[in-house]
Amino acid sequence: MALDIRSMIFMSVLLSILLSGVLYLVGVHAKHIRGVKYWALANLLYSIGLALVFTPIGDSTKIFLFSGPLLAVAAGLQLVGIQVFEEETRPDWRIPLVAAILSLLVNFVFTTVAPSITLRIVCNSLLMGLLYGLCARNLLINVSRHLRTAYWLTGGAFAIMALVTVARIPAVMLANPMANYIITPEPINLMVFLVFAAMLIVINFGFVLLVNFRLANELQLLANRDSLTNALNRRGLEEIGEHLYAHFSRSGGQLAVLMLDIDHFKSVNDRHGHPVGDAVLRELSRIVTATIRAGDYFARYGGEEFCVLLPGSSEEQACKLADRLRRRFAETQLSCGHDGVFQCTLSVGVADLSKAALGFGDLLAEADKALYRAKEIGRNRVFAASEMERLPESQLDACY
Secondary structure (H helix, E strand, O other), rough: OOOOOOHHHHHHHHHHHHHHHHHHHHHHHOOOOOOOHHHHHHHHHHHHHHHHHHHOHHHHHHHHHHHHHHHHHHHHHHHHHHHHHHHHOOOOOOOHHHHHHHHHHHHHHHHHHHHOOHHHHHHHHHHHHHHHHHHHHHHOOOOOOOHHHHHHHHHHHHHHHHHHHHHHHHHHHHHHHHHHHHOOOOOHHHHHHHHHHHHHHHHHHHHHHHHHHHHHHHHHHHHOOOOOOOOEEEEHHHHHHHHHHHHHHHHOOOOOEEEEOOOHHHHHHHHHHHHHHHHHHHHHHHHHHHOOOOOOEEEEEOOOOEEEEOOOOHHHHHHHHHHHHHHHHHHHHHEEEEHHEOOOOEEEEEEHHHOOOOOHHHHHHHHHHHHHHHOOOOOEEEOOHHHHHHHOHHHOOOOO
C-alpha cells in the first residue's frame, strides 16, 4: 500500500508541535542554560512551515513562497541556539534574518518573476543544506567524553539532513517538474521527507540530551565545590589529586602541593564574628585564584586550611609562588565593619613528588608536616618538606 504523504505530514506536524512544547518546558526549568528556547521556537516554525504544505495542489506554486522562509528561519534559530548554548554569547539574530531574506527572495523570484519550480527547490536546498551543515560543524567537535554522545548524535543528524537536502538537487533537476512538489508521492520526495522527519526527532532528542548532560555536569561541579569560596572541596581535590599523582608518577613529571593556613584564624572569628571570618576566607580565595596559573587547582581542605596543586612545578618553583601568596595576603587590608580594618598572615607548607612515594595522600601529608613546622617556628612563612632533614632547627626558615 502506498504511503499517504499528506497523513505523514499531518502526523509530523503534530509531533513537531509536541516536541516544541517539550523543549519549551525544558527551557523554563533550566533558565540558566541558554539556547533551549531558540530550539523550541525553531521547532514551532518547522511545524507551521510543514503545515503550509497542506495547500491544495492547485496552489502548489505558492507553497514555498511562505513555507520556505519559515523553514530557513527555523534552521537559523537552531544554529543560533547551538552557538549560544556552547559559547554563552549574545544571540546573532542576523543568521535567521539573512536566511529568511534569502529564502523569500529566491521564492519570490522563481515563483512570480521568473517561475521555475526546479530552480526554486535547488536554491532553497542549497540554503537549507548550508544551515544544516553549519549546525553539524558546531556540534561535531572534540568535547569531553560525558558530552560526546549528545553532541555527536545531534551533529550527526544535522549532517545527514544536510547531505540528503543537497543530494536532492540532482534528482530534482532530472525529474518531471510536477514531481518536484513535496506532496507528490515521488520516491525522492518520500525519501527526503522521511529522512527529514526522522532526523528532526533525533535532533530534538539530542537537544534534550545536551541540556540533561549540561545539568548533570553542573551538579557534578557543585558537588566538588565549596559554596563559600567557590574553591574545590576536599572531595574534588582528592579526585583530581589522585589522577595527577598517577599521571606524573608514570611520566616522570613534576607535581607540587601547597598547604595554606590562615594564622590565628580562630581569634578573627572570636573578635570580629563569623561573617568577617567568612569574608577573610573569600578574600584569600580571590588572591589565590588571581595568582595561580590556569592549569593549577585551588581547594579548601577544611576550615581555614587550603591546598593548591601545581602540575609541572618543582618544590623550588612552588616555594616562590607560596611566598608571593603569603606577601600579598599579608599586605591586604581586611574590613571588619565599624571596627575598621585589620590584617592577617598566612603559613604555607610545600612538598613535591620527591617526598611522596606511596600516593597522593602521602604527598598531602608531607605538605601538612611542612605547614605544621612553618607555624611552629613563628608563622607567616613558607616551609618546604625538603628542609625538614636538611637544616638544623635553629636555622629553619622560609624557602624563598
